[in-house]
Amino acid sequence: MGSRTREVVKKRSAWLMLGFLCLFAAISGRLVFIQLCRADEYAKWAEKIRWAKIRTLTARGSIYDSNGHPLAVSIRTCSIFANTREVQNVSLTAHRLSALIGGDPKNYRKKISEGRGIVWLAKKIDPRLGDQVKRGWLVEKDGRKRYERIPGIGVWFHRKRVYPAGPAAAQVLGFTNINGRPLAGIEWKFNDILANQDGEILAEVDARGRIIPEAERRVLIEPRDGKDLFLTIDLNVQHIAERALTRVVKKFQPESACVVVMDPRTGEILALANFPFFDPNSALKFPQSTWVNHAVASLYEPGSTLKAITVAAGLNEGISPSSVLARCTGREKIGKNNLRCSLHQPFLHGHGSVDMQKIIKYSCNIGAAHLALRLGSEKLRHYEEAFGLLEKPKSGFSLEAVGYLPKADRWGTVGLANIGFGQGIAVTPLHMASVYATIANGGVRVPPTIVRGTGSHGKMMARLKKPKPQRVISRLAAAKLTEMLIQCVEGGTGKNAKIEGYLIAGKTGSAQVADSGGRGYLPNAFVASFIGFAPADNPRFTIAVVVNRPHGSHFGATVAAPAFREIAQKLLWYYHIPPQPSNGGSVHEKKRGSKSLA
């Protein structure tokens, strides 16, 4: 190499070297700027992008019946949505979605192209379909098969409340909205137990939103599953009650009707059916009036069925069952008010001389009024209170109604006489069922309950605390009253409830409906009811059938008693109770003696 060439090489090498060094220095400057001066800003960006709140899905507690059949469960489901701003090819997206989850692609295309922002394309679908959508569309690229995310389409996994029994005990259970918030019934009342808490984790995620395993994470909300709830409802009994209720409804088209079935020994509510029915799986499609649990929340004037309390008070106060209380001529003026008895064969001119037995057997209003007058308002009110009419049953329902009864000193003679046979007092069907359960239980009141206990994973772990039983009337008085109620079914107004071979105790009621606007009663509105228990000598269940404003007939004997009979018959079969030769009411006392009470 010549010296001139060498000179050029040396010089230009130096220049090139200098040039590259300058560029490297520039890069270094840029690095200092990015990594020191702007580090905080980038750290903020990193916080924004790299950290995500991850939701852990938990389940709301299930509700089971007494046999462990599910009444309400939460299942995993998902909803598919489109973010219209991110969807790239509308018709391709619609086509792929329809191939993945079914449905008409035209429909999807319309929703995406007409919507703005987040558009829901499918709600509450099979979560497996959601997994498929999330995985993406299978494409073959460069000879490799791989899943490609469908841009703009997202999947939201959530829980859906399902009521497997459909409309059965719907008003008892209540329902939840799409977010799992309870809106009514047990769901609402026991939300503290049932409620779940979805967990939330603040975690570092990768580009696909998955948690980076080794990275730091912070638990924001600890996930917690809801506890299960076990009801006293027996789904079989519930079905029997609802079947009977349906038949009544078909025949008499009432405004509303309800059936309460209780176990008098434990106070457990075995069935509670309300008409009109609704399906909690789609509660919002039904009118709000169908959501009402009439058996617990609606007051009605019980009418003749309340005579049982008046008579129980009389018996407990030592009045002889056979002592004549009044002479009934069909009508009588007490104070300013005309009292009337509804008269049937063979009592077209009044019930004659009336004792307590007759009050129950033939439902004599005048007799009951005179008994009430003899007891006095203080005592009568005491018994109404003791039977639990003036408080909430605290059975576990939401929106329980308190019985309405004015203070004793404001009744007056007319009021006292009316209350004696069930007018001027308003209670709920559950109150009345509880009253008859108390009588059936030998005078010991076990407050009604609907929830047996709590648990998890379908097993009951803890029983709910039960209220203490309280004696209301003596065992003897209860036995005597039971015998009267048996007579009522055997040969009195409750004949329609009679079942051959069994001892049934019960009482009819046909009450007028008070005008909500002011004083007096509506002319053609009645509440027909029948409340009783069976078998009378060893009661297993108390049934109250209350039919509000039936058409065609308004007598408890014709409207409610057949329904009672149907339910009682099926329950006797259901509980495998053998029939016994009918020999009057004397069996009852004999059996009673062997049973321990209180």
Added chain:
Amino acid sequence: MSAVQRNARINSPDLILLGIVLFLVVSGVLLVFDASYPTSADQSRYGNDAWYFAKRQITYAGVGVCLMLLVSLIPLEWIRRLSIVILLAAIVLLVYVLVRGVTINGSTSWVRLGPFMFQPSELAKLAIIVYLARALGRPGIFSKGREKRWLVPLGWSGLITLLVVAQRDFGTAAVLFAVMFAMFALAGAKKRYLVLAAVLGIAAVVVAMTYLPHCRARVAAFMDPWGHYHHAGYQIVHSLIGFGTGGLTGVGLGEGRVKCYIPAAYTDYIYATLAEELGLVGSLVLVLLFSLLAVLNFVIAQKSKSLYGALLAAGVGSAVSTQALINMAVATNSIPATGIPLPLISYGGSSLVTTLLGLGLVLSVSRNIEVEVEGEEANEDSVNRRRHGRARVPSRGCRGGFARTRSDRRVAVRW
């Protein structure tokens, strides 16, 4: 010829250069593993093997280092003779890739060679360097009235650059341009031509950025990465976040998160992972190492007694430096994005092996720093002394009487 003289002619290779190269290769393998394991462990097409890329990179590095040492041992004269073959091979492969190339990640720049995928554009760099070193390594080619002597090599290397541009690989084209510029400059091209070339090069970049839609998108993403977050700006944003969160000392080796976001974390954006995990300290050390590499290359070029060797060293030096500069500038969003691997560090067999081959050439030049390559001398003789038809005057240090001295045969391997 005495043994002393022989020793003076053949030096040991530049051990500092070798040390830096080996250090970079080893840290590259580590970084490739570090930046690739989230991807390879996650994806079934890589067998869910966290070591998938690291294993391959170790293989490439092994092959590359062996080839580098081998090349550093063989005489430069052999390379000189092979350069035309290498050039033709590069041109054939570049044409082939345009016709039947394999498309990966949207760019058609791969050729299938048996079980391996090969990038001809990487070979193109090497080919241009060895060809230009041979073609320009004759003194006086820029003398007046002999424009053909430098226009022909310019034409061939221009053709290669155009073939690379045809692949839409503008990054590599820029590297080739830089190499050509450096080698022409070193060979003694006139300043006004160099200025003209620089102006034309800048103009080409401006035109491409203004008119090519593909480039315009990248320029837009360069100006406002956040505005193009869902498309071209995504990798830029995450790369910058990596640099930013790295701060002064970094988050610690293996603790980085950029690799979980950027698909090219172990190739074009491997610098972001390094900067995130080792901080400004780590990223500056890498800049320093590459600067040192450039300095060593150009110092060898300066010291080399043969123009051929000087051109080789300067060509390889500028190729490696330009690639490193472009890669770092892209990762730090200093220039619009273009896909260039970080030499010796990024994952990729073609790039690693060809870079090591080039550095092997430089090592060879450093060994033969005292040797004047014969062909060059002969040419110089022919230029200066119009040898044709006259008696041959033996050159310095050679025996007289023979047309060829075969000096290379006497070269002993000394290390």
